[in-house]
Amino acid sequence: MSNVPSDLKYTxxxxxxxxxxxxxxxxxxxxxxxxxxDVVFVELPSVGRQVKAGEAVAVVESxxxxxxxxxxxxxxVLEINLNVVDQPALVNTDAHGAGWFFxxxxxxxxxxxxxxxxxxxxxxxxx
Amino acid sequence: xxxxxxxxxxxHQKLGGKLIEFGGWEMPVQYTSITDEHLxxxxxxxxxxxxxxxxxxxxxxxxxxxxxxxxxxxxxxLAPGQGQYTLMCNASGGVVDDLYAYRMNATxxxxxxxxxxxxxxxxxxxKANQGSAxxxxxxxxxxxxxxxxxxxxxxxDAALPGDSCAGMEVAKISDxxxxxxGVFIFDYATIYVGRTGYTxxxxxxxxxxxxxxxxxxxxxLAAGQPFGLKPAxxxxxxxxxxxxxxxxxxxELDEVTTPIEAGVGFFVALDKGDFTxxxxxxxxxxxxxxxKLVAFKMTEKSAPxxxxxxxxxxxxxxxxxxSGTQSPSLGQGIGMGYVPPEFAKPDxxxxxxxxGKLAPAVVVKKPxxxxxx
Numbered sequence: 001m002s003n004v005p006s007d008l009k010y011t012x013x014x015x016x017x018x019x020x021x022x023x024x025x026x027x028x029x030x031x032x033x034x035x036x037x038d039v040v041f042v043e044l045p046s047v048g049r050q051v052k053a054g055e056a057v058a059v060v061e062s063x064x065x066x067x068x069x070x071x072x073x074x075x076x077v078l079e080i081n082l083n084v085v086d087q088p089a090l091v092n093t094d095a096h097g098a099g100w101f102f103x104x105x106x107x108x109x110x111x112x113x114x115x116x117x118x119x120x121x122x123x124x125x126x127x
Numbered sequence: 128x129x130x131x132x133x134x135x136x137x138x139h140q141k142l143g144g145k146l147i148e149f150g151g152w153e154m155p156v157q158y159t160s161i162t163d164e165h166l167x168x169x170x171x172x173x174x175x176x177x178x179x180x181x182x183x184x185x186x187x188x189x190x191x192x193x194x195x196x197x198x199x200x201x202x203x204x205l206a207p208g209q210g211q212y213t214l215m216c217n218a219s220g221g222v223v224d225d226l227y228a229y230r231m232n233a234t235x236x237x238x239x240x241x242x243x244x245x246x247x248x249x250x251x252x253x254k255a256n257q258g259s260a261x262x263x264x265x266x267x268x269x270x271x272x273x274x275x276x277x278x279x280x281x282x283x284d285a286a287l288p289g290d291s292c293a294g295m296e297v298a299k300i301s302d303x304x305x306x307x308x309g310v311f312i313f314d315y316a317t318i319y320v321g322r323t324g325y326t327x328x329x330x331x332x333x334x335x336x337x338x339x340x341x342x343x344x345x346x347x348l349a350a351g352q353p354f355g356l357k358p359a360x361x362x363x364x365x366x367x368x369x370x371x372x373x374x375x376x377x378x379e380l381d382e383v384t385t386p387i388e389a390g391v392g393f394f395v396a397l398d399k400g401d402f403t404x405x406x407x408x409x410x411x412x413x414x415x416x417x418x419k420l421v422a423f424k425m426t427e428k429s430a431p432x433x434x435x436x437x438x439x440x441x442x443x444x445x446x447x448x449x450s451g452t453q454s455p456s457l458g459q460g461i462g463m464g465y466v467p468p469e470f471a472k473p474d475x476x477x478x479x480x481x482x483g484k485l486a487p488a489v490v491v492k493k494p495x496x497x498x499x500x
Contacts, residue, residue, distance in 0.1 A: 037157065061430050061453070
């Protein structure tokens with residue numbers, strides 16, 4: 001059974017979002033890492049890039065496949081997690097913590113309202 | 128079209144296997160993790176459901192001659208109870224399928240064919256046969272498991288005890304040598320056990336009537352678990368075979384690629400007399416081919432190579448990746464691809480195009496990974 005922390009927002013494409021002021025931290029969910037297993041490579045956007053909600057901005061590769069990671073919200077990439085590039089297994093061991101991917105400075109905070117609540121995400125993953 | 132299920136479908140569900148579509152079949156890609164299952168096979172043992180593969184029995188006084196004009200290897204070299212890797216080619220030398228041919232006795236043979244090719248193969252065999260041999264496609268009635276890894280010989284006899292009653296004469300299964308097959312009795316049924324596999328490790332493939340295969344699977348799981356045996360899915364099966372450079376039909380092999388181009392010319396017996404595709408294969412063996420299958424390793428940290436990624440050298444696209452993955456044994460990206468022969472020598476520098484960026488790679492000798500013996 002997947003861990004779905006109650007203080008996060010979610011997307012249908014299995015990203016999580018932690019909002020602090022006008023900055024959103026983004027990663028992939030525990031459910032997603034469990035489905036992928038064996039994350040071996042993470043490719044992140046460059047710092048400073050302007051991204052649009054729904055745009056493919058990162059890639060996570062397991063042994064079996066490459067999966068796109070989408071920006072849940074629009075804005076500028078403020079910071080990326082270089083630890084997860086060095087140690088992709090962090091995505092498996094701590095998806096909602098040390099396995100975060102990037103931070104976005106929100107340009108359209110109203111988009112946050114379109115994200116899934118933990119309850120809605122639990123329903124989506126059947127848990 | 129609904130997906131086909133093997134007789135082990137409910138066993139996979141009980142074990143928590145993650146099921147995916149493979150060649151029209153609903154098969155487990157993994158139970159826990161591809162990496163864990165892969166490493167279990169390299170260090171101890173793994174058990175795979177291979178019931179989707181096809182079994183065709185070929186018999187009668189005309190069987191040997193029929194197979195020798197239809198397959199590339201020479202079945203006359205097989206004593207009863209011996210098997211060989213072989214290929215079935217079209218007139219242009221393209222591969223209809225790659226398979227294992229076992230001789231059970233003077234006149235009876237068993238062919239183990241790829242799941243995705245059963246219909247194509249049976250149609251091809253029937254057309255080539257013209258009544259010269261008796262063909263029986265038993266694919267729908269048989270199940271099969273592969274049990275692979277250095278620890279397998281320690282528990283196979285306990286799991287499936289008894290001496291053989293046909294094929295190779297042995298007192299117990301572990302007395303079979305590589306590529307040998309014996310017929311054994313299991314729960315009042317005949318089962319076929321060959322010492323072969325698709326992982327590069329020691330191991331066996333067990334073929335049984337569909338209604339008996341779950342009992343075989345459970346018996347092997349119970350006997351093997353103290354030795355580190357784990358159920359393993361198609362994901363690990365693919366990474367294991369890629370490390371040892373075994374071809375997979377639809378990747379390294381297809382109807383427009385020849386065994387010579389694919390680097391399996393060793394299994395083409397040009398000296399045995401005529402067979403379908405011989406003229407083209409003889410010409411290619413003598414004068415070379417336009418493309419060759421190479422194995423490569425990534426030389427810097429990069430995303431793993433994947434099928435269809437372009438291969439570059441000297442600033443040009445020179446070929447395409449056909450198999451690629453992260454190697455669980457080596458911890459780096461590995462793959463195989465087709466390139467012109469001038470780029471096929473070991474140590475040749477290549478670049479793999481991964482999402483628009485070039486990542487350096489180097490041609491290596493096959494196999495990419497050599498299992499410890």
